[in-house]
Amino acid sequence: MNPPPEPVPPHQPVAVRAALEAMATRFEILLYGEQPSALRAAAEEALAEVERLEARLSFYRPDSEITRLNQHGATGPVRLLPEVWTLLHRAVSLARATGGAFDITVAPLMEAWGFTGGPGHRPDPATLQAARERVGVQHLELNRPDWSARFLRPGMRIDLGGIGKGYAIEQAVEILRDAGITSALLHGGTSTAFGLGTPPDAEAWQVAIDPPPELRQPQAPPLAVVSLRDCALSVSAVWGKAFTDEEGHHGHVIDPRTGRPASDAVLAAVVTRSPTDADALSTALLVLGEPGLEQLSRLWPDLRGIVLSRREGNWHIRTHGLEPHPAYQTIVKSL
Secondary structure (H helix, E strand, C coil): CCCCCCCCCCCCCEEEEEEEEECCEEEEEEEEECCHHHHHHHHHHHHHHHHHHHHHHCCCCCCCHHHHHHHHCCCCCEECCHHHHHHHHHHHHHHHHCCCCCCCCCHHHHHHCCCCCCCCCCCCHHHHHHHHCCCCHHHEEEECCCCEEEECCCCCCCCCCCCHHHHHHHHHHHHHHHCCCCEEEEEECCCEEEEEECCCCCCCEEEEECCCHHHCCCCCCCCEEEEECCEEEEEEECCCCEEEECCEEEECCEECCCCEECCCCCEEEEEECCHHHHHHHHHHHHHHCHHHHHHHHHHCCCCEEEEEEEECCEEEEEEECCCECHHHHHHEEEC
8 A cells, every 4th residue: 555645735925025216215015925926027017006106196206297287287277197186186085074184285385394305494474374375175176077177376286295105005006906916015115004915824914103213212112013904004203304493393294274384293193994095194193183083083984093192291192993012001092
């Protein structure tokens, strides 16, 4: 009698990594599967989509759709590519849902505060007031029949910096799905990430949220570790591009309603199904502060989030559906 055949071990998934510098940050993709060549081709196609969208959506590229609208939108309707028009329409809906805490027409305020291509500076009162009068999606007119947009006030400009990375990741994920990829992690500058499916031998992708610089002591744990399975995480914070003057620290996220840098929170993180929504909503939550977590969770039932703030020298964390690391539990307040 012949001995039974040896069992054939299952194929071990292989990992493929790819990266691209785009939208003033670094996009990275980690994919798992059985065919390296197919994984690599899918990753390259997904990153090519990010590059294509940067050419369409960039505030800084002279030949982008957004630059063309910013240059001519105050003199009459500007016809846009349908995908760009549709993203603007979605951004306007998000602005209205957040009460103006997120607003793509914030560009004049970003310029007034010196954050467009610079580290920032305080504007004089007249400059700030003039910029505030040019901000607000109610002054942006979108016309679906001819895919056009126009500004109702001179000097208006659009900046998709608060939503563009999330949208690029969302479109890249669709490329991966169309290619049959079922296990991948994508991120843009570590501030917006999407976990597609699950990694090998795990129930979800684990992504860490770093604490602010003041809390990053040696051996300090992450603020939280977030599980992602077919959903996105986006983090907005007041550090990074910022400046300090006699009135304190000022980050580059501007509250479109007041015209001043956001000051009600230090960090805001949002988890939801759509990377586009997550990108915009983390910006809005940083502006809204702790009360915004309850407001946004009513409108997005799947939303999970964290808001970290500092008042009178004391740290505060408010959470909804996410658990901070135990080291920070003493400053946590849940919805």
